[in-house]
Amino acid sequence: MTEQNRPSAPEDAPGRPPAGPGTGAPRLGLCSVTFRRLPAAEVARSAADAGLEVVEWGADVHAPPEEPDTVRAVREVTDRFGLTCCSYGSYFRATPGELARFPAVARAAALLGAPRIRVWAGGTGSADTPPDERRTTVTCLREAGRIAADHGLELATEFHSRTLTDTVASTARLLDEVGADNVRTYWQPPLDVPDAEALAGLAELGDRVGAVHAFSWWPGNTRLPLTAREDLWAAVFRLLHGREIEALLEFVPGDDPAVLGREAGTLRRVAAQRPIPQPRVQP
Structure with a gap:
């Protein structure tokens, strides 16, 4: 199938949850620096195939600010695959x-x-x-x-x-x-910081946070599947519940495009979990 005839992202990814402005749900996406070695069209295709909605394009490789024609071409492939650019990295x-x-x-x-x-x-x-x-x-x-x-x-x-x-x-x-x-x-989770401390920091920053970079590193910058720190990310999304914010996958294990669908699926699953109901205090 040629790119020109390729269906748009929502048809490619029927499992994508409704999100975006007005929904109070996080929008899930990808940082293009995750796949620096891929052309922008392949990054956009991979994100759409994984059911993601938004992309942060990096200025280092894919969209250099001094190359407006390249930037316009990146905008075109973003639109073509049904994605939205949420940030310029x-x-x-x-x-x-x-x-x-x-x-x-x-x-x-x-x-x-x-x-x-x-x-x-x-x-x-x-x-x-x-x-x-x-x-x-x-x-x-x-x-x-x-x-x-x-x-x-x-x-x-x-x-x-x-x-x-x-x-x-x-x-x-x-x-x-x-x-x-x-x-x-x-x-993003600071390196080698326990979950409780990382979450306390996110809570303290509160509405000053515009987006989060999602990855699972431990120890140091050892890249693990997102499931390895699923409890952390489930707690992150509980803190972010009701806020219109982006959660962007960054630096998947092995920098391998083949695992993006799996990582996006984990992110989607933990983002969809409902907050734990708190017991009502009787007067």
């Missing part, structure tokens, strides 16, 4: 030398139809960053947020080691310092 690290290039990043996100740009909060950990460097990163994020707002976009920082969002406390402080309504954060 930029590698902007909020340094002064990068600010001149950020308008091109914002234009690329707009071309993709992405409502959000994922960015990085500097290049050193919160404990190792001098105060003046932290202030510089805050200023750059604030200016990037202003540029994004001019395009109707929001920013979300990667929740990641060796950045100013390497802890929940530093992330919350950073967002307070930036002080922009359109700047939030992503969340």
Whole structure:
């Protein structure tokens, strides 16, 4: 079957649950960096075949901001396979030398139809960053947020080691310092952090989380099937219940496209679980 004659994603994936704006349900998707070596059309095909709804396109390989024709082509394959671009995964690290290039990043996100740009909060950990460097990163994020707002976009920082969002406390402080309504954060399980501690951090960040990156690593960056930490992800979705948020698969075991359907099925199953009813307290 040719790509041009291929059915759209909903027909390819009849098990996809209804979600999206207005439903209060998480939208499930894929980060394109998971399959950096594949062409964008193959990434979109794989996501659609797995019954996913949204994709975060990465700026490093699939949608470079300095190549608008490439970005338009990625938008076209996104539409062709019945997907929505939920985020543009930029590698902007909020340094002064990068600010001149950020308008091109914002234009690329707009071309993709992405409502959000994922960015990085500097290049050193919160404990190792001098105060003046932290202030510089805050200023750059604030200016990037202003540029994004001019395009109707929001920013979300990667929740990641060796950045100013390497802890929940530093992330919350950073967002307070930036002080922009359109700047939030992503969340993902910190490496080697027990489930209860990771979940407490997600709960503390609350509505400041715009999306989560879903994977199962333990120990370190050993990539396991999502089922290996299914209890964690079931608890994540209980915390996110009722919120319109994206959960994006990232870095599947072996970087193997053949396991995406299995991983998406696990994500869909745990996302569909109902929250545990709480006992009513008698007056």
